Structures are given as C-alpha cells and as structure tokens.
Amino acid sequence: MRVFITAGEASGDKLGAALMQGLKQLLPDVSFRGIGGARMQAEGLDSLFPMDEISIMGISEILKEYRHLKARIRQTADAVIAEQPDVLITIDLPEFSLRVNRLVKAVSDVRIVHYVAPTVWAWRPKRAQKMAAHVDQVLALLPFEPPYMQAAGIACDFVGHPVVMDPQASDAEAQAFRARHGIDGAMALMLPGSRRSEISRLLPIFAEVARALQALRPDLRIVVPAAPSVAQAVRAAVQDWPGAPLVIAPDQDDSGAEKRAAFRAADVALAASGTVSLELAAAGTPMVIAYDMSWLSRQIIGRMLLVDTVTLVNLVSETRAIPEFIGPKCQPGPIAQALIEVLDNPARQQEAMQLTMQRLGQGGEFPGLRAARAVLNGLASGATRH
Structure with a gap:
C-alpha cells in the first residue's frame, strides 16, 4: 500500500508519525511519500521539502507568503498526481492541505483523507460543505466534531487525540x-x-x-x-x-x-x-x-x-x-x-x-492505531463519492 501524507507544523508531524506507526502495525508493507518533520521522517518519510516552509497562519501572513505557498501547493499536488497513491492523507493546515486536495481531485480519483476536522463549530461553518467536493473522509480529534462533518456528507471518525497517550514525567x-x-x-x-x-x-x-x-x-x-x-x-x-x-x-x-x-x-x-x-x-x-x-x-x-x-x-x-x-x-x-x-x-x-x-480517549486504544484502522476501513469500503 502506498500512502502520500502531508503535515506542515509540529502538531501535525506528531499526528502523522502516530498514524504512520498505526498503519505499519496493521499493514507492514506500507510505504510513505509526502511532507513532514523529524517525527514522520523517523517513521520512514522522505519529505519533499522542509515542513516549516508551509507553516503559515493568519490571513495577512498567508497573503505575504502567498506566491511561495502557491508554488509549494502546486508542487505537492503534482507529486500526488504523478505518484497515484492508494490514499492521500493531509494533516491539518487547511490553508495548504485543502488547496492540494482540490487540485488532486480535479484530475484524479485518489481517495483523500483529511486528518483534523476544520473548526466549523467555531467559525466558517460552510467549510464543511466546501470540503465535501474533494475530501472523502475526515479523522476527528475531538468527540463533538463528527456530526458537523457527517451533516455535510463527509464520512468522519472520532479517533481520539494522541496527547492522551503521551508519556508524562514523574x-x-x-x-x-x-x-x-x-x-x-x-x-x-x-x-x-x-x-x-x-x-x-x-x-x-x-x-x-x-x-x-x-x-x-x-x-x-x-x-x-x-x-x-x-x-x-x-x-x-x-x-x-x-x-x-x-x-x-x-x-x-x-x-x-x-x-x-x-x-x-x-x-x-x-x-x-x-x-x-x-x-x-x-x-x-x-x-x-x-x-x-x-x-x-x-x-x-x-x-x-x-x-x-x-x-x-x-x-x-x-x-x-x-x-x-x-x-x-x-x-x-x-x-x-x-x-x-x-x-x-x-x-x-x-x-x-x-x-x-x-x-479525548484516555485509557483507550492508541489514537494513531485508531486513525490507521479508520483509514483502512474507508479504503476497504470504497466509500468515495467522486
């Protein structure tokens, strides 16, 4: 199985590494390409470019870096289209991820999973409907998020938050x-x-x-x-x-x-x-x-x-x-x-x-493994609407 996976900041790198661990546990022959930081690279990812080049937040900040960001979005989408992986998993960073997803879906039927539901419960609720055109499945970190995605017609699984499994100092x-x-x-x-x-x-x-x-x-x-x-x-x-x-x-x-x-x-x-x-x-x-x-x-x-x-x-x-x-x-x-x-x-x-x-799932199954299982279940069901 070939997975193209992208992250653009430290929290996304952490989520991506945990998901990669879960996928390797369930499917030992999985391979990865994409964008990520040190944690994802330690799990076997060869990053297309440094992750922090796309870690930009805020409207004015995005406008300032728009030309460079747009080039990286195009480069990433082209890499996915050329690779034709079994699944594209984009992690958080909607300013980057959802634009990549849109470009990929325009010319490909690659299944797309977005990890971390957009905060439609906080602002811009119509983002869920817009996502439905180019995202097949969402993995949610918060237990109250799936109904918002499902109402827009997107499959959504609450997979828990990896923070509950983090080691703590004594x-x-x-x-x-x-x-x-x-x-x-x-x-x-x-x-x-x-x-x-x-x-x-x-x-x-x-x-x-x-x-x-x-x-x-x-x-x-x-x-x-x-x-x-x-x-x-x-x-x-x-x-x-x-x-x-x-x-x-x-x-x-x-x-x-x-x-x-x-x-x-x-x-x-x-x-x-x-x-x-x-x-x-x-x-x-x-x-x-x-x-x-x-x-x-x-x-x-x-x-x-x-x-x-x-x-x-x-x-x-x-x-x-x-x-x-x-x-x-x-x-x-x-x-x-x-x-x-x-x-x-x-x-x-x-x-x-x-x-x-x-x-958030403390005491339950490792969220990275839950997320991996949700991805594989989605692939097996073939529940793509495109």
Missing part, C-alpha cells in the same frame, strides 16, 4: 528538573507557539508579562520551551527578560524528556492557543491562554467566531475554567494578573483538565 523527574536548574520557588512556563509568525507576534507581549510577573512575584522563575525550528529566535528574544529565563530547546532527536519534566514541574503556564493546552492538561499544569493576530485577521475572524472560547480544554470539558486572552484582549497586565490568580488557586482547573483527558 514527580521525581520534575523535582530533578528543578534541582538541575536551581529552581527553588514558583515556576511558570511560557509557550509562545512553534510557528515563526506566532513567536514574532507573541514574544513581545510575553516579555511584558514576564516583567509584570517579576514585579509581582520576584521569586518566580520563567522557563520557555522552544521548538527546534524557532529556538534561536526565542533565545535572542528572551535575553532582555528579567529573572534570567531558562530556554529549553531540544535537538531534533531529543526524547522530549526535558520538556516533559518542565511541564510537570511548572506551577502555571502561559501558552498560545492551540493543542499545547491539551499537553498542559495531560501534565496537570494549570494555565492561561493568550493569542493575538494581525489587525486584518482580528477583524475578519472576530466577526465570524461562533463560540465564546477557543481553548480546547474549555470546549472539550464544556467548562470555562481556563482564562483566555484573545485578540484585542491579549494585553500584558490582565494576563499577568490572571497568571497570579491561577498560581494562587490552581485547584479549580484540575477537574476540567481530567474530564478533557477522559473525553
């Missing part, structure tokens, strides 16, 4: 982390995202939060885990922050043990909106979510948003336990105050985090 490992880095008092994580566009926009805001926290809690130590692709920029940015923040930037082949220990050791975290909130919930780390975007993105997305929260823990748990500061509310003063409040009263988030993990 209390002893967390204590060793603190001892190794000389952290005796309170510890806060700052997680500005893995995209270059995210960190350029969020780090200046997080810097002001760090200064406010230092004034309120001089004993607080800040730790900044950074993705390898943006580690250099993060290190340069935090040099002027107070309190000598510690940057954790594992190499591509690092096991992630240091990051896991930091998550477990932290008393509170400030994180960009996204799947990192689920990673923090899995580690039991209370959090505050903050995210900003360009003025144009604010205007357009703000008018189209259908939900009152974008934090996944809030949505899955059906609570509003996690404070969030999005768009114009992404201001250093209120963010710092919320972090102090969570630091002083972390217990109210614990129930919501535990419920989220249960609903």
